[in-house]
Amino acid sequence: MGAVKLNLVLCWHMHQPHYREGVDGEYSLPWVYLHGIKDYTDMAAHLENNPGMRSVVNFAPVLLEQIDDYAHQLKDYFDHGKATSDPFLNQLIGAVAIPQDANGRSELVGHCLRCNAPRMIEPYAVFHGLVRWFDHFEEFDVASDARAVEILNYLDEQYFIDLICWYHISWLGESVRSDERVVRLMEKERGFTDDDRRQLAEVIHDSLNGLIDRYRALADSGQIELSMTPYGHPIVPLLHDFENMRCALPDAPVPMAEGYPGGSERSRWHMDKGIELFQHYFGRRPQGVWLSEGGVSSDALKLLDEYQMRWTATGEGVWRNSCHLSKHDAEDINTKKGLFSPHSHNSDKVRVFFRDDGLSDLIGFEYSKWDTHDAVADFMQHLNNIADSIGDDADQRVVSVILDGENAWEYYYANGALFLDGLYKACASSDRIALRTFSEVADLEARALTELCPGSWVYGSFSTWIGEKDKNLAWDYLVAAKQVYDEAVASGKLSDEQKREATQQLAVCEASDWFWWFGDYNPSDSVRDFEQLFRLQLRRLYSLLQLTPPAVLEQPLSSGGGHGEHSGTMRRTV
Template sequence: MEKNKLNVVLCWHMHQPWYRNGLEGEYRLPWVYLHAIKDYSDMAMHLERHPEMRAVVNFAPVLLEQLDDYAQQLQALLQTGRPTKDPLLNLLAGITAIPADEAGRSIILQDCQRAHAPRMIQPWTAFQSLLDMVGAAEAAGAKHPKYKHPLLYLGDQYFLDVITWYHLAWLGQSLRQQAAVQALITKAQLFNQLDRYQLLEVIANCLSELIPRYRALAERDQVELSMTPYMHPIIPLLQDFSNMKCALPSSPSPQAEFYPEGRERARWHMQRGLECFEKYFGRRPQGVWLSEGGISASAVALLDEFGIRWTASGEGVWRNSSHLSGYYGEAIDSKRDLFKPHRLPDSEVRMHFRDDGLSDLIGFKYSNWNANDAVKDFIQHLENTAQFLDTEASQHTLAIILDGENAWEYYPNNAVDFLDQLYAELNQSALLKTACFADLYDSVPSKDLAKLCAGSWVYGSFSTWIGSEDKNRGWDYLVAAKHAYDQAITAKRLSSEQEYQATQQLAICEGSDWFWWFGDYNPSESVRDFERLFRLQLKQLYHLLSLEPPTHLDIPLSQGGQGADNAGTMRRNT
C-alpha cells in the first residue's frame, strides 16, 4: 500500500565558488561551465527522462550568477566576436593565439588534462594519442639534449586539437548525442575555426537553457528547488567561532575571538541569496541547505527569521545532537530516529539528516561497479530500511544528500546508466516512494530535539574549515580584511557604488571553499589554485577600499601535498 512506503529524498547539491578574479576579472578556473556542460545538463536530462521521479535540487546563488554570466558572455562571443572572461574559451574560439613560448604551451597541456583520465581521456583514442605525442617528444628530447624543447616544434593546430578534445571529453551524454558533436567526434582531428565555433554554440546553448530547464522541472512540481546562502559561507562560523567547540572541543580557534558583525553578515547572505534565487526561479524556496550542511541553533534561528521550513545536515550532527540531548538506546543505535525530521524548541524549521553510508556509496563506491549491480545493491539497502521500519515506514524519511556534480566523472559514461536505472527502479519499488522535503512537512511527524550540537555534513564537525593552523590563519586574514572594510564604511570613505562593490567582494571572501582546501591532506595543485585565488580576492577587497593589501597576502598560506578521494572535491564519512 502507498501509505506504507518509505519516503526517499534524493537531494543533489549544485555548487561552485566565485572563480573570477574580483567582481569583473577573468575566470581563474573553468569549473562552472565545464560542470554545466557535463553534470548540470545531464542531471536535468535524467529528471526529464523520468517524470515520475521526484527529487530536491539545491543551487548556490553564486553558481546561478556565474552560469548566467557565462551564458551571456558566450552569446556575445558568438554574435559579436567579443572575448569572454575565460582564457580557455578564448583559446578554443581562436580569439587568443596559441602562445609561442614553451611555458605558455605547457600550461595549455596541463589545463587540458584536468579530468579523471581513466573515464574522460583514455576512452577517447584521438585525445589520448595527442597527449601521447608530447610524452614521446619529451622522451626523445631527454635522449637528445639539443632538442630539449619539444613543445616549440609543435604547430598551433596541435594545441587547438587538444583544446577541442578537452571540451569534447567534458561534454555530458545529453550534449554528446547532438549531431554537431557527433560530427566533431567522427572528424577527430584538424579542427578548424568553424568546427570549434560549432562546439562553442553547443556550449553556449547549454548554458542559456540550463536554469530554465530546472525552473520548468520545478513548475511542473517534479523537482523541489532549494538554495544555499548567497556566496556559500559557513553560517554558524560567521555567527560565532565558538560554534565549532561542541564537536571540536580541543581544537585551536583562530586568533580572532569572533568574526566582526558576523550575525549581520549571515543575515545579509540569506537575504541576498533569496533575492538571487527568486530572480532566476520566480519563487521563494521552502528549504535551505546551509553551506556544507553546517547548522547550529543560531543558524536555525536565522532560518526561522526568514520563514524557511526545512534544512538538512549530516548523520554525525544527528548523532552528536542526540547524545547531547540525552537520547540513547535502540532508536539511536539502529538509526531509526535518523529517518525522522527533528525540530528544536520554539522553532518551526524541520531538520533532516542524511544517511552518510548510503550517500557515500553513490559518492565513492558504485563508480567502480557494474551499473545494474550497483542499483540493485542500493535499492536493497533502501528496502531493507523500509522493512525494518515496517508499518511505520511512511512516517519516516530517508535522505540521500550529496554533490550533484563531482562524483560522475569517476563513473563510466558520466553515470548515465547508473542514474537512469536508479530513477527507474526507485519508482517501481513496492516499498519506496520518492519525495521532496517540502512534501513531507505536514504529513510526516517530527521529533523534538532538545539540543543541537553544531556541525556539518563532514564528520559532524567544522574541522574541514576551521581548527587547524592553515585554516585558522585564513580566518585571521579574513577577519583583518573585515575590520578594514568596517572602518571604511564607518568613516564613510566610499561612494554608494564603491560600498556596493566592496560588500560584494567581501561576500566572495567569506565563501567556504577557500577554507575547504587549506591543509596538507589535499592535492597540492588544488590547494595552490584555491589558496592563491583566496589571497587575490582579499587583495581585491583592499584595493576596493583604497588600501594597500598587507604583505602577508603575497605569501602562500597552505601547500597541500597529499592525494585525496575524488581529487579532494568530496569527503568520505564512512
Template sequence: MSDRAPLPVVLYWHMHQPSYQDPIQRHYEAPWTYLHGIKDYVDMVAHLEAEPHAQAVVNFTPTLLEQIADYTEQLQLAAVGRDGLRDPLLAALAGPVLPVEPRQRLVLIQAALRIDRTQVIERFTPYRRLARLADWVLDQHPAALGYLSDQFLTDLLVWYHLAWLGETVRRTDPRAQRLIEQGGHYSMADRLLLIGLMAELMASIIPRYRRLAESGRIELSVTPYSHPILPLLLDFKAAQQTRPQAPLPLSPAYPGGEARAQWQIREAKAVFHRHFGIDPVGAWPAEGGVCPRTAALLHENGFRWIATGQGVLRHSLHTDHPSSRQLHQPYQLTDGPVCFFRDDDLSDRIGFRYRNWHGDDAVANLIHELERLADEDSPSGRVVSIILDGENAWEYYPANAYYFLSALYRRLAAHPRLRLTTFSRLLDSMHAETIAPLDRLVPGSWVYGDFSIWIGDRDKNRAWDMLVEAKGAFDRVMSEGRLTPTEAEAARRQLGHCEASDWFWWLGGDNSASNVAQFERLFRLHLAALYQILGEAVPDDLTRPFAQGLADGSGSTMRGGT
C-alpha cells in the same frame, strides 16, 4: 504483499562552485563552472526530464547561478565572433591564434588533460592518442614541446571539451556527434561550432531546472550566498562543541558575524528569486553547517526546512550510532525549521563505492538497501534522505554515470514500496505530530559532524585571522561613510566572497600543493579586492603565499560523511 505505505525517499543534489573569478582582473582562474555546466548540470536535468515520474530536490548556490549566467553571456558573444571571453581555456579554444610561447602552450596542454584517464580519456581513441603524445613530451622529452604543431594543440583543446560534454548531449546532439566522428584536424569553423553548442547548453541550464520546478517535478533550494560556514561566522567556539581541544584563530570572534549571516541569507534569497522567480523555502546550509542560531536565522527568513549531516544528529542525540528510526525521520527544531539528516552510508555509496560497478548492479544494491528499510516495522513519518554533490562524482563513473542515473530514476519511480518525493511535498502530507522534536542541535557539518575541515589547522586559522582583519577595515570604512551607495554594495558583496567556505576547505590538512596554491591565491585576491574597493592599502602579507599543501596530498572535492 505488504500493506505499508511506500517509504519516502528524497534524492537531494547539491550544485556548487565557488567564485573562480579574479575580482581585480575579472578573468577566471579555473574553468570548473562552465565545464561542469556543459557536462553535469545538463546531464542531471536531462535524466530528470527523461523520467516523468521521478522527483528530486536540487540545491543551487547563488555564486554558481551568477557564474552560469556570466559564462552564458561570454559564450554567446564568442559564438557570433565577438571578443569577451574571460576564461583562458575558452579563449584558447575560440581564439584564431594560439600562443607560441612554450610556457603558455605547456599550461594549455596540462589543462587539457585534467579529467579522469580511465573513464574519459581512454574511452575516446583520438583523445587517447593525443594524451599519450602529450605525456611523452611532458614526462620524457620537454625539449620537444616546441615541435608540437598548432593542429595538435587545437585537436587537444577540442577533444578536452568534447570529453567534458554531458553524455546525454553526446547521444542526442548532431553537432557533438559530427565533431566526435571527425576525430581530429579541427578547423576554426569546427571550434566555433563547439563554442555555439556550449553556449546553448549553458543558456539552457537555469530555464530547464526552473521549468521542472514550475511543473512540480522537482523542488529547488538554496545555500547562503557565497557558501559560508554560518556557525563559524557567528562563533568560532562552535568548532569546540565536538572538538574541545581544537585550536582557534588568534582573533576571538568574527566581528558582526550575525549581521553578515543575515546578509548572506537575504542575498541568497534575492539571487535565487532573480533566477527562478520564486522564494526558496528549503536550504542546505553550506557544508550542512548548522547550529541553533543558524537554524533560527534561516527560519526567521522564511525557510521551512533545512538539511544537514548524519554526524550532527549523532552528536545531538548523544549516541554513536543513531537507529534507523532516529535517522530516517524529520525533526522539528526548537524555534527553528524542520531538519532532515543525511544517510551517510547510502549517500557515500553513490559518491564513492558505485563508480566502478555496473550501473544496474549499483542501482540493484541501493534498492535492496532501501527495500530493507521499507520492511522495517516503523510508524509513519519516515524519510530516507540521500544527499550529495550533484557534479563531482560522475566523471569517475562510466559514461558520466549515464547508465546508473537512468536506471536509478527509472526503477525508483516505478517501485511499489518506495516513493520518490521532495522535502516540501513530504511535509505537506505529514501530520505535525509525526515530526519528532529535537530540543538540542549540536553545531557541526556533514563532514565528520564537526568543523575540522574549515578551522583548527594552522593555515586555516591564519586565513580566519586575515579575514577578521579585513572585516575590521570594512567596518571602519563603512562607519565613516566614505563610500558611495554603489561602492558600499560592491564592498558588501566582495566581503561575501571572502567569507566563502572553499578557501578554508583547501588550506592545510592533507590537500595537494596544486589545489592549495590555487585556492590560497584566490583567497588573497578576494581579500585584496575588498581592500581596494574600500580605498584602503592592501596589507603586505596578501602579496605572499601563507600555505603550501603537500606534494602528495590527497585532498578532494569529494569526501565521505564519516
C-alpha cells in the same frame, strides 16, 4: 491495499565558488562552464527523461550567476566578436591565439589533463593519443628541462587546437554528445578548423543558455523542489561564532581572532542576496535551505526561522552528536531508526533532516566501481532493509540521501548516465518507496532535539574549514579584512557604488571553499589554485576600500601535498 511505503528524498547540491578575480575580473578556473556542459546539463536531462522521478535540487546562487554570465558572454562573442572573461575558453574559441612560448603551452597542456583520465581521456583513442606526449607531465619543468621545452616547441599549433577541442568534447555530457555538431566533430577526429571551434563553442553556449530554465520548468511541473544555499556559500555557524566549532572539536586550535565581526549581519546579507537571485532565476521563493556544507547550529536555525524556511538538512554525524547530548536512547542511535524523521530543535519552527551518510557515500564513492545493475540493486536493497526495519510506521519516516550533483560522475562510466537512469527507474517503479521532496515531508511528526551539537555534513564537525593551522590563518586574514571593511564603511568616505562593490567582494571572500582546500589533505595543484585566488580576492577587497593590501597577502598560506580522493573535491563521511 499496498504495502506502506518509505519516504525517500534524494537531494542534489549544485555548487561552484566564485572563480572570477574580483567581482568582474577574469575567470581563474573553468569549472563552472565545464560542469555546466557535463553535469548540470546531464542531471537535468536524466530528470526530464524520467518524469516519474522526484528530487530536490539545491543551487548556490553564486553558481547561478556564473552560469548566466557565461551564456551572455558567449553570445557577445558570437554577436560582436568580444572575447570572454575566461582565458581558457578564449583559447578554445579562438578569441586569443594558441600560445607560442613553452610556458604558455605547458599551462595549456596542464589544463587539458585536469580530469579523470580513465573515464574522460582513455575511452577516446584520438584524445588518448594526443596526451601520450605528456604521460609524465608532472615531471616536466619548463624552467630547467630542455627536453620539455623541445617537445612543446616541436608540436605545431594544430596539435594544441586538437588537444583543447578534444578536452572540451570529453567534458560534454552524454545528453549533449548526441548533438549532430558534436557527432561530426568526433568523426572528424583531427585537424579542427576555426569553424569547428566555433561550432563547439555554440554547443557550449546552447547547453548553458537554457540550463537554468530547464530546472525552472522541472520545478514548475512539480517534479523537483528547488532550494538554495546562502548567496556566497559561507559557513553560517562560523560567521556567527567560532565557539560553534567547540562541541565537535573541543581540543582543536582556534584562530587568533576572537570571532568574525558582525557575522550575523553578514549571514542575513547572504540570505537576502540569495533569495533575491533565486526569485530572479526561478520565479519563486525557496521553502528550504541547505546551509553551506550542511553547517548548522542553534543560531543558524533561528536565522532560518526569521526567513520562514520550512526545512534545512545536515549530516548524520551532527545527528549522532546531538542525540548523545540530548540523551536519546542508545539503541535508537545505534540502529539509526531515529535518523529517518524530521527533527525539531526546541522552539524553532524549521525542520531539520539528517543525511544517511552510508547511502550517500555509496553513490559518491563506491558505485562508480560497480556494475550498473548491481549498484542499483544494492541501493534499492538498502532501502528495502530500512523499510523492513521500520515496519508499519514507514510512511511516517524519511530517508535523506544528499550529495553534490557534479563531482562524482567524472568517475562513472558514461558520466553516470546508465547508473542514474537505472536508479531513477528503480525508485519510480518501487512498491516500497515513495519519492518525496523535503517540503512534502516537513509536516510529518518531528522528533525533538533538546540539544544541537553544531557541525556540518563532513564528520559532524567543522574540521574541514577551521581548527588547523592553515585554515585558522586564513580566518585571521579574513577577520582582519572585515575589520578594515567595517572601518571604511563607518568612515563615510566610500561612495554608494564603492560600498556596493566592496560588500559584494567581501561576500566572495567569505565563501567556505577557500578553507576547504587549505591544509595537508588536498593535492598541491588544487591547493595552489585556491589559496592564490583567496589571497587575490582579499587584496581586491583592500583595493576597493582604497587601501594598500597587507604584505602577508603576497605569501602563500598553504601548500597541500596530500592525495585527497576524487582530487579532493569530495569527502567521505563514513
